[in-house]
Structures are given as C-alpha cells and as structure tokens.
Amino acid sequence: MSAVVDNHGHAAHDEHGGGYHGGIMRWITTTNHKDIGTLYLWFSFIMFLMGGVMALVIRTELFSPGLQWVNPDFFNQMTTMHGLIMVFGAIMPAFVGFANWQIPLMIGAPDMAFARMNNWSFWILPFAGSLLILSFFVPGGAPGVGWTMYAPLTVQMGMGMDLTIFAVHLLGMSSIMGSINIITTILNMRAPGMTLMRMPLFVWTWLITAYLLVAAMPVLAGAVTMTLTDRHFGTTFFNAAGGGDPVLYQHIFWFFGHPEVYIIALPAFGVVSQVIPAFSRKPLFGYASMVYATSAIAILSFIVWAHHMYTVGMPVTAQLFFMYATTIIAVPTGVKVFNWVATMWKGSLTFETPMLFAIGFLFLFTLGGFTGLVLSLVAVDVQLHDTYYVVAHFHYVMVAGALFSAFAGVYFWLPKWTGRMYDETLGKIHFWLTMIFFNMIFFVQHFLGLAGMPRRIPDYPLMFETWNKISSIGAWGFGLSQVFFLYIVLKAIRSGEKAPEKPWEGADSLEWTHLPTPVPHHTWETPPVLK
C-alpha cells in the first residue's frame, strides 16, 4: 500500500464509513472484505432462487406421468442448468461469502491479502451467471446434457453449450483467485499469537478447501476446453472414431468432481464446528482430530473419483481399489460426526435457529453419508447408479449438508454483521418448514431409486407416481419456505431489534470477544495480540 492511498483514504473512511464512493459505485469498486462478502452472499441467494425455480419446473413436470408442462428437451435444459447454477452459482459463492466476511475477522487481519483481486474475483461472477442464463436465449437453447456435461452428447448441442463452457471458465478463474487470496490471507495475515492450531475450525476448513479449489478447478477447465475443441476444431479427445475415448472425459471431470464435493462440504463442516460449540457452551471436542480428519478427507478426495463411474466397465481390480478407497472416507467423516456429538454431550444446550440448522445438518448429512456408503459398494451401486437413489443421496449432502449449514451461518452471524437480530420465532418456523419439506422431497426419492426410476427423465412409468407426487408437493413447500427466509432476513436488516453486543453466550472466536456489534466497516487496523 502506498502512502498516497493512505493519505486520501482516512478522510474518506470517516465521511462514508468506507470506500471512496457512495451508491452503486461503492459496491462496484469496493475492496472491503465485508462488502465483498455481502456481495457474494446476495449473488448466491439470487442464483439460489433461480436454480430453485428450475427445480420447481422439474418437479412440476414430474408431478404426474405423461408430459404436461415442458417438452423433454427443455426438461433436460432445466436439469442441467439447475445443477450448474446451484453448484457454481449458489453454494460455492455462498461459502466464499462467509470466507470473505469471517476469515479476516476470525484471524485478526484487517482485510483479505489481495483486496483488489478480491473485487475482481467477485465481479467475474455476475458475467459468468449471465452467460449461463443467456444460453437459454440462443438458438438451440441451453445445453441439455446434465451438469456433468458428458461427452459426446455435448457435441450435439447448440451454441448454448459454448456459452456454458465459457461460463465455467470464468467461474473457475473466480474460484482460483478467491482461493489464492484465502490461502495467502490465512498463512500471512494472522494476528500475533494466532498460531495455525489456534485458528477457529472454520478458518481451517477454508484453508484446506482453498487448496482443493486450486488443484481441482484447472482440471475442470481442461475438460470443458477439450469439449470445446472437440466441438469446433476437429479434435477427437472424446471420440473413439478419432482415437479418443468418451470415458476419458468422465475420468477428467470426476477428478475435479469428487474434490468439488468436499469443496462444498468442508466449509459447511467449518460453519457447523463454530455453531455447535457456541450453543453447547462448551469447547469443540477433539479440535486437533478435526483438523487431521479434514485434511484426510481432502487428500482421500483425490483418489476416489471413479466411484462415480462404476458402470463404465472398468477392470474389476480398479473397481475394487475405488471401492476400498471410498469406504475409507467414512472413517475421518465418522470422526467428525462423533466429535460434534461429543461437543454437545454434557454441554448446556440451547436451540436457537443456528443450532437447529446445525443439528439438522448433523442428522441429515450423516444420513446422506450412509447412503454414500451404500453407493460406494460397486455391486449395489450398479443397481442404483443413475437412479433417483443417487439424486436423493447427493441432495442430502448438498442441501441438508451445505445449504443447512449456510442457513446456520447466516442466522449465527447476521447479528454481528448487521447489528440487528432476526425474529427468533420466524427463524424456527423457517427451520421446521425447511426440515419437513426437505425430507418430503428427498427421502421418498430413495424408494424411487431402489424401485428403479432412472434420473433425468421427464416422464416415468406408472408405478413411480405416488412418491413423485409427494416429492413434488414437498418441492413447492421447500421453495416457498426459502422465500420466507428472504423475508426474515430483510425484516431483520430493516426493522430487526438491535442486537446485543454478544448475542450468543457460548461464542468464543475473536469477532465475538474482541469486536463491537455491529462490526465497524474497518476492523483490526491494529491487530489483536493473543496470549
């Protein structure tokens, strides 16, 4: 930072409480980690609603057998875009938003290490999101290939596929820049005395996640670039007729795709690891083993990718390797679950909304973990691969895992960020609605998958009708519950009661113990010293 910026900077801070600009320009030019965190969170929520509308189109079509509302082509576009938008537009940016807000606060750093790059990391996202949405309006529409974009179906798609590929490139750039920023911030900007093994677990999970992102995102970029050249420049990476191999795409994609699962799950573990101790009024049980378990999960995530591909016809020895490697992940994951339960054991528990979502996470994520164990067994997976059982399984991990944890995080930190409390009663109602409707949608899908309903079909045989009806009704309830969440948050920001200095008795990380509520626009201009 040059002296010039410092001289101008201080006067401006005092006038506007931040940056050089007011209004919209404040948000476009901001380099403040809190502003950028807010931008990430709002962006992810908007994308969450868009992806949610697509999910409702899917579930509405599946309410009854026969084609009622959309044609099969558009249905495929919906499943594809729902997946891409939820994974890359909603869940990942949401946790980057938490990282931006919380990491500097929790480690005693004044801001992220590369503040300007941070601005760019965010502002790439709206362009990537626009490309995805734009693909609906070009000839041929959005790609109808599934979010996994398997070759060679991708070669048959219209230019919507190209827009999607470029969007994935942009999203990857954004993620990589964000990760480098997070790694650098955590490794270089901790306050004196904040040793690695004293960091809040949320910071640890993000440090590990950031490494996963840096390793995995370029692989995805490579896969979609090969798809692009196969489409337009006569290469045959994935075409056996030209010496390529369609299975190669799947290997590359899932080499990214499995770490991606943990890119989403680990920060969720981090949030839950902050929330559960706070409401148990008891330190996290097994902090060191949590760090080791998280690292173990991250490393294992790179050697299990082909468990997504048990039906491509790998040699049986390869299947055995991937089966054993996959089941081993159950050990560190189990350690984490046991640690969370042990944290609650003999605590002094209260059940405010963040804690409810954290317990909901723990319960349902474990259920999703067990169905994952079932799916890891090749012989059983052959039966369940590409059925609704898999859809149920990964929504337990992605929604009940990541989304529940994100809700827990929002309710937990909203008072700190805004200085206002949400309405506790409404928050609890939101939790119970979300919990009930979530299970209504996805629990029954286990039965559909067992009974043999393939995924990604717009119409189905009559024997699947009952469960589909229940699932669709649940989907509408779930969707409306999230609009209710928007109302709760807006109500809190506009007219919520003023939050007490420390609303959560058991919260003990730096932002709760050393900073006022709401946090000022600039924090830790003088780093705290931890003894």
Added chain:
Amino acid sequence: MLAVLAAAFSGLAMGLEWNLQPAASPIAADIHGLHEYVMILVTVIFIGVFGFMFWACYAHRKSKGHQAEQFHENTTVEIIWTVIPALILIVIAWPATSVLIAQRDTSQPDLTIKVTGYQWKWGYDYIKGEGEGISFVSKLTTPRDQIENKAPKGENYLLEVDNEMVVPIGKKVRVLTTAADVIHAWWIPAFGAKQDAMPGIIRDLHFKANKTGVFRGQCTELCGKEHGFMPIVVKVVSQDEYAKWVGDRKKAIAAAADDPAKQYTLDELKGRGEKVYAANCVACHQASGKGTPPMFPPLDGSKVVTGPKEGQMDIVVNGKPGTAMQPFGKQLNDVEIAAVLTFTRNNWGNKTGDLVQPAEVKAARK
C-alpha cells in the same frame, strides 16, 4: 422417521415401491442380500449415534439447568471411534468384494448378444450360441397419445417395446454393449445388470435368469431428448419356447426379406416410407416434418430434401457427424431407405414427384 428408515431400508417392508425389484437372477439376489446387510449395519449405527445426540438434546439442556462441562478431548475415546468404523468397513468389504467378482465374471457364456444403443432405441444382435444371426431393433411402442395425456395410460406405460429380447432360462447370457452415437446404459433391475453402452467401445455384462417372465428396464444414461423413452424389455422363456422362438424368428427374417431389385411404384414406396418415418424419424423431425430447429431441422421445405436425391441419400445412409442424425444405412435396408426418401420428398409441402428406387440406394452405398 427412524422407524420408517429401519423398516423401509432393511427389506422388511413389502412391495415393489419400497425396495429393490424382486430378484430374477442369482447376482441380483446377492445384491439384495448385500444391501440389506449394509442397511441393517448402518441403521444400528445411525440409531446409536443419534441416540446419544438426542439424549444430549434432552438431558443436557440449559433450560433444565444443566451446567456445561469443559472437557474437549480424550485420546482413548478418539482412537476407539477411529478403529471401530475401520473394522466395520472390513466386515462390509468382504461380502462386497465377493459379490462384485461374481458379478463381473462374464467368462464361458452360453449365449452372447450384442446390444447397441441408438438415439433412441436399442439394436440386438445374437452373435454366438443358439439363435446366432438373429438381429432386430427394439423401440418404444407406447402411443404418443398416452404420453401427451390424450389417452389413458396402459399398464406398461413407457416400458413396452415392439421387439423384446428373448433369452432362455438358466443360461448364462453375456451382453456386449456399445452405442452408435452417444452414451446410453442398458439396465434390467431384476437381473442386477447395468452397463454403459458407449460409442466406439465394447463392454460386457452377464446374467443368468432363474425365473421366466417379462423383465423391464430403462436407459440409465442421459442420451438426449428422448432419453426417457427407450425402454429395455427382456423375455425369459423355457428352453423349448426359446428354440421355437429362434425357429420362428429365422423364418420370419427369410420371409420378410425385401427384394431390392424390384421396381416399386410411387404409392407403394410412400406407404412403406410413412411407416419407416414413423418408426425412425418422427422423434426428431416430428410428424409435421417441421422438426424442432435448430437441433432437429425441418424436412418440410428443406433444401436437402427437395434438392438432388444424392445429397439426401448421403445424409440418410451415412448420417451427419456431430448431430443426432445417425447413419441409417446400418439399420435400414435398401427398400426402407428408398421408401423413406420417396416419402419425405413427396409429403407435406414437398412436391418433388421424385421416386427413389431401392436399386439406386444399393448403387449409392458402394
């Protein structure tokens, strides 16, 4: 919810819709056994772990005046709950490995059938064993009216085909899978047999049916817009019935052979062409001939269709790479191709008056 979980997943509950379909092969039965074994294990663990959690939620509440203890690690406990799950995994891995090895053993089959996935139908070629030489294409027969809700749906809605794959009971059937265009997946749940069918690659699976009857499945790899409409139906019959089916099938093939040297009239070809069109072309190009552009172009008024015969013939016979237009030369005989060409050139607004004779197609193939 736990009760539902336990009952539904451990195989105690009744009926098709709660659990895996009834097994009709030894491997499928093994898969059921493995699934139930694992579900019982995980259900017990689940109840145990969350029993602790809910007990804490009940007994260690602040509102009951419970004071928090401040312990935060215990090496012995942590080692125990790392080692025990690892041991449980070994207990699971043992049967999982043996079922998998049996499932993948495709050696010494009695009958070998090649299955080819097309957008959006299945081709079957009996290539070794009794019935060698039989070859047919199997397509959905559910009427469009049922799909579009204009007629009541039949019992086997979306699970019925014109030509079922027929196999004898108790014989080891090896299925080779491949595809002509994109990746499909061949699956019969009751046999515990699923394998991706990939273009340019041959993979295999096997099953040995131990019940007679009709078994139904669906394509399980997203393969484009009609992915949900390409079912798989296998009919398992006794050895005698199978021998009879093979005999009938071979006679029918001989009788139905078209004579490509014959000169056909315009009406003959149009009539035949309409049937070929309805079976092979209508999914993409639509009955109206308008297609769904730009992915599936219209034929009505198309420059290719109303242009020189040779151009259209080339696309129909050889396909168009990078699109869903596949090389129909491999699936249709000369008479069928000639008929569908004649039909499209003289239907809707297309009034070329052209008549394409099978002999022309035969000549063009060379």
